[in-house]
Amino acid sequence: MDDIAxxxxxxxxxxxxxxxxxxxxxxxxxxxxxxxxxxxxxVVNRSAQNLRRRRTxxxxxxxxxxxxxxxxxxxxxxxxxxxxxxxxxAARQQDVLWCSPQSAHAGGFENLLANKxxxxxxxxxxxxxxxxxxxxxxxxxxxxxxxxxxxxxNYCVVGSDNLLGGRLVAQRFRKLKRKRPMFLGxxxxxxxxxxxxxxxxxxxxxxxxxxxxxxxxxxxxxxxxAWLDSGKTLPDALFAGSDTMAMGALAAMRERNIxxxxxxxxxxxxxxxxxxHHSPALTTxxxxxxxxxxxxxxxxxxxxxxxxAASVLLPTDLIERAT
Amino acid sequence: MDDIAxxxxxxxxxxxxxxxxxxxxxxxxxxxxxxxxxxxxxVVNRSAQNLRRRRTxxxxxxxxxxxxxxxxxxxxxxxxxxxxxxxxxAARQQDVLWCSPQSAHAGGFENLLANKxxxxxxxxxxxxxxxxxxxxxxxxxxxxxxxxxxxxxNYCVVGSDNLLGGRLVAQRFRKLKRKRPMFLGxxxxxxxxxxxxxxxxxxxxxxxxxxxxxxxxxxxxxxxxAWLDSGKTLPDALFAGSDTMAMGALAAMRERNIxxxxxxxxxxxxxxxxxxHHSPALTTxxxxxxxxxxxxxxxxxxxxxxxxAASVLLPTDLIERAT
DNA sequence: ATCACTTTTGCAATCGATTGCAAAGAAGCG
DNA sequence: CGCTTCTTTGCAATCGATTGCAAAAGTGAT
Numbered sequence: 001m002d003d004i005a006x007x008x009x010x011x012x013x014x015x016x017x018x019x020x021x022x023x024x025x026x027x028x029x030x031x032x033x034x035x036x037x038x039x040x041x042x043v044v045n046r047s048a049q050n051l052r053r054r055r056t057x058x059x060x061x062x063x064x065x066x067x068x069x070x071x072x073x074x075x076x077x078x079x080x081x082x083x084x085x086x087x088x089x090a091a092r093q094q095d096v097l098w099c100s101p102q103s104a105h106a107g108g109f110e111n112l113l114a115n116k117x118x119x120x121x122x123x124x125x126x127x128x129x130x131x132x133x134x135x136x137x138x139x140x141x142x143x144x145x146x147x148x149x150x151x152x153x154n155y156c157v158v159g160s161d162n163l164l165g166g167r168l169v170a171q172r173f174r175k176l177k178r179k180r181p182m183f184l185g186x187x188x189x190x191x192x193x194x195x196x197x198x199x200x201x202x203x204x205x206x207x208x209x210x211x212x213x214x215x216x217x218x219x220x221x222x223x224x225x226a227w228l229d230s231g232k233t234l235p236d237a238l239f240a241g242s243d244t245m246a247m248g249a250l251a252a253m254r255e256r257n258i259x260x261x262x263x264x265x266x267x268x269x270x271x272x273x274x275x276x277h278h279s280p281a282l283t284t285x286x287x288x289x290x291x292x293x294x295x296x297x298x299x300x301x302x303x304x305x306x307x308x309a310a311s312v313l314l315p316t317d318l319i320e321r322a323t
Numbered sequence: 324m325d326d327i328a329x330x331x332x333x334x335x336x337x338x339x340x341x342x343x344x345x346x347x348x349x350x351x352x353x354x355x356x357x358x359x360x361x362x363x364x365x366v367v368n369r370s371a372q373n374l375r376r377r378r379t380x381x382x383x384x385x386x387x388x389x390x391x392x393x394x395x396x397x398x399x400x401x402x403x404x405x406x407x408x409x410x411x412x413a414a415r416q417q418d419v420l421w422c423s424p425q426s427a428h429a430g431g432f433e434n435l436l437a438n439k440x441x442x443x444x445x446x447x448x449x450x451x452x453x454x455x456x457x458x459x460x461x462x463x464x465x466x467x468x469x470x471x472x473x474x475x476x477n478y479c480v481v482g483s484d485n486l487l488g489g490r491l492v493a494q495r496f497r498k499l500k501r502k503r504p505m506f507l508g509x510x511x512x513x514x515x516x517x518x519x520x521x522x523x524x525x526x527x528x529x530x531x532x533x534x535x536x537x538x539x540x541x542x543x544x545x546x547x548x549a550w551l552d553s554g555k556t557l558p559d560a561l562f563a564g565s566d567t568m569a570m571g572a573l574a575a576m577r578e579r580n581i582x583x584x585x586x587x588x589x590x591x592x593x594x595x596x597x598x599x600h601h602s603p604a605l606t607t608x609x610x611x612x613x614x615x616x617x618x619x620x621x622x623x624x625x626x627x628x629x630x631x632a633a634s635v636l637l638p639t640d641l642i643e644r645a646t
Numbered sequence: 647a648t649c650a651c652t653t654t655t656g657c658a659a660t661c662g663a664t665t666g667c668a669a670a671g672a673a674g675c676g
Numbered sequence: 677c678g679c680t681t682c683t684t685t686g687c688a689a690t691c692g693a694t695t696g697c698a699a700a701a702g703t704g705a706t
Contacts, residue, residue, distance in 0.1 A: 001693065013656060041433070048694090053694070097420055115366050244596075251602055254602050255602075274600065278601075279577050334686045347684070368662050370663090373691095
């Protein structure tokens, strides 16, 4: 920057202001400076800028999946969400720093800001860390989380309305005149529990649950196979906590020649591509990841600017398809 | 840091060295400093550190898909790759800055380093930007790209052996005694072209290609439907350029009651989860994303340290499944 | 030409670390 | 005890911007 200043014959301060398009600088001067800067292809040094401004225009993204093996992001849903968050941030000239859960957690979340040099954090999935997040909020670190709502959250959580999603599925099963629905999914996973509860609420009674240990295709397939082979009566409708689990169930049913949807109607959750691509196409509950990304970012920016932001419950809708 | 120095009764320089675990500092002093630093939960300011060190320990990840609508990362393969790159970098204490293609390209790739403050760049997919990348390499910016090999690349590209992948598929079709194979995929997409060429090489003659405009499920499904309805003779083996396209083809075949694999054997590419979950399970060519991530990172680190690194061709293998 | 304003520019401090070099302290040896 | 050598520590410059405040230049009215 010194060089540019010398070349143009002004001071460093003037160059800095010109590059920021400050109204303090005369248009003519500004033009001259920008000209020279461009032709010498100079760009401001981000590190120096960050230091001086005490702000990095970068936010940290922490994806935490204690439930997934080896921290692999298998679920396409999260991928979509991620991409949309990145886009929403890019639109605001902010960058995304991907913090692996290991490294993020190593220094403790409260150090993440100074440590990684980010202005705020987006947590995807708060599952096991609720109390830590509460503490974080107390310290005043700007962050938002994607996940399920809970009354005792003193921080901003954005999530889709899992209760509503469950209810929509119940409505569909009722419309299809199903009598004996079953829920497929793990217990203790807060978002999935809410889907199940929403269903029960709307259905008017508790729902039988085929419990599985994780969210994977194979686990669900095996669980459903075991159920089918156990001789228990077949439900006439199955609500799976996610599309991946639904696909597992569908695979099992095909293997045992259960007609879908004739013998058993199936609903998934997430509207992942594979749900659409399956034949018969899987009925599922859609979460609007584009909106989700936009809202997460908007709230976080609010918070960074010092204005508290309330949690948001995003709408969901049922995509009726063949199953 | 000044505060910590005062608290311990040493100079700032000593604190800085102690925190870096420098051998210059006596163990006893070091311990005292670390103690105080921790109890005051002090962490070094990343921005200042970056500025002084002229290094950020952060690499930029640019995912560029001119071919995908709205910059959506629909393909699970890239998601996997991404996760594995992040893990490989985390293992080396490096962070990942996700650069959206828009913002990355806006300032021009050559400014990405200073502009975003990253030490190097990983490009996923070089498709349209070959000449820009050549220029980048000339300027001496450290980067690696994931993609297809080409002779005129003066930069380090890591990619899987698409030619080999194509050959493996040809071998399988021959083993299955198929006579009239067809290739499904777009033309002009360098990696997919290589897959097709590898097939033709091994098969011993060119292969008929059902050309599609993009990589999507629907486009492939529709193309295959149109083919089936056109009355042309059905191929007895179909090699799709990606799993997603293969799934589209399978959907079309199911709709027209073509028996797979009896009437037509099908191979995909990528080993995406949906390939495994489909029934019948899709035969596909696996790319080892974990290895890919590790190699990309290792090469980039090499280059950042000033040692040139050669391109790498990663092995692939065929996963034989029902189709 | 002087004065009061307004518009532009520059000076110099500052952000928070890292590091070369010199100095202080400790240890070893004759 | 004096001298050399090695181990520890501190001083102060430096990385490359941003910004409050003061100074200079320009404008217009008297």
